[in-house]
Amino acid sequence: xxxxxxxxxxxxxxxxxxxxxxxxxxxxxxxxxxxxxxxxxxxxxxxxxxxxxxxxxxxxxxxxxxxxxxxxxxxxxxxxxxxxxxxxxxxxxxxxxxxxxxxxxxxxxxxxxxxxxxxxxxxxxxxxxxxxxxxxxxxxxxxxxxxxxxxxxxxxxxxxxxxxxxxxxxxxxxxxxxxxxxxxxxxxxxxxxx
Numbered sequence: 001x002x003x004x005x006x007x008x009x010x011x012x013x014x015x016x017x018x019x020x021x022x023x024x025x026x027x028x029x030x031x032x033x034x035x036x037x038x039x040x041x042x043x044x045x046x047x048x049x050x051x052x053x054x055x056x057x058x059x060x061x062x063x064x065x066x067x068x069x070x071x072x073x074x075x076x077x078x079x080x081x082x083x084x085x086x087x088x089x090x091x092x093x094x095x096x097x098x099x100x101x102x103x104x105x106x107x108x109x110x111x112x113x114x115x116x117x118x119x120x121x122x123x124x125x126x127x128x129x130x131x132x133x134x135x136x137x138x139x140x141x142x143x144x145x146x147x148x149x150x151x152x153x154x155x156x157x158x159x160x161x162x163x164x165x166x167x168x169x170x171x172x173x174x175x176x177x178x179x180x181x182x183x184x185x186x187x188x189x190x191x192x193x194x
Contacts, residue, residue, distance in 0.1 A: 019055050021045045023069045026062055027108065034110035038062065060115040067112055074101050075129035078137050087140035088147070092184055094137055095160065098130070099176040103168040131157070145193030159183045 025045040029036040038059060042052035056062035077097050081090035134153040141147040162179050166172045 018045075018047050018051055022047060022052060022055055022062075023066055026066050027070060027105075030063060030066060030111040031105055031108045034108075034114055036111075063108075063111045063115045066108065070101065070105060070108065072129050074098055075133040078133035082137065082140055086146075087137065087144045088184075088188075091137040091141050091147075091187075092180070094133070095180045095183070096177070098160075099163055099172075099180060102163050103166065103172045103176065141187070146191055147187040148190035149192070151187060156183075159186065 022041065022045045026036075026041045029041050029044065038052065038056075039049070041062070042049055045052070056065065074094075074097055078090070078094050081094050084090075085093065131153045134156050138147065138151050138153065138156060142149055142151070160180065160183055163176060166175055166179075
């Protein structure tokens with residue numbers, strides 16, 4: 001009787017590992033090529049077609065889950081950074097991670113556009129976890145007196161909107177760094193601790 005839960009747990013953890021492996025491979029493949037064949041993704045992930053389609057019954061499900069997965073990784077980094085760095089430094093480093101995500105996932109954005117632009121296709125998911133992460137970082141910085149009071153996540157994303165104007169095919173890092181430094185300078189202006 002006690003053997004059954006262990007078997008169920010092993011099956012669930014194996015299924016979870018398969019799903020995560022599919023997501024990791026799909027992230028790479030869809031970033032490189034928006035229309036990457038699903039069969040190639042399954043093969044590179046080392047799973048059979050049945051396992052693949054049990055997890056992701058169609059391209060839309062896979063692309064949207066990859067997007068959510070990647071956005072969650074960026075969002076989760078906010079709390080990790082706050083645990084190990086002062087709030088202002090955590091915010092600036094998180095901005096760099098967000099820029100890397102934006103620049104290196106341009107192909108993924110193309111894949112999302114392909115699946116969400118089809119008639120009757122799913123709606124593009126919003127950046128809710130990333131907005132929440134930005135809010136957490138901004139509140140921590142405000143509480144520490146490192147940035148001006150009252151900056152909202154919406155304000156923040158409007159301020160960094162220039163990131164999405166940078167060509168990811170060029171040497172984007174120095175330009176993104178300058179832009180994000182300017183945004184940080186603006187956030188510091190009027191800070192009680194500044």
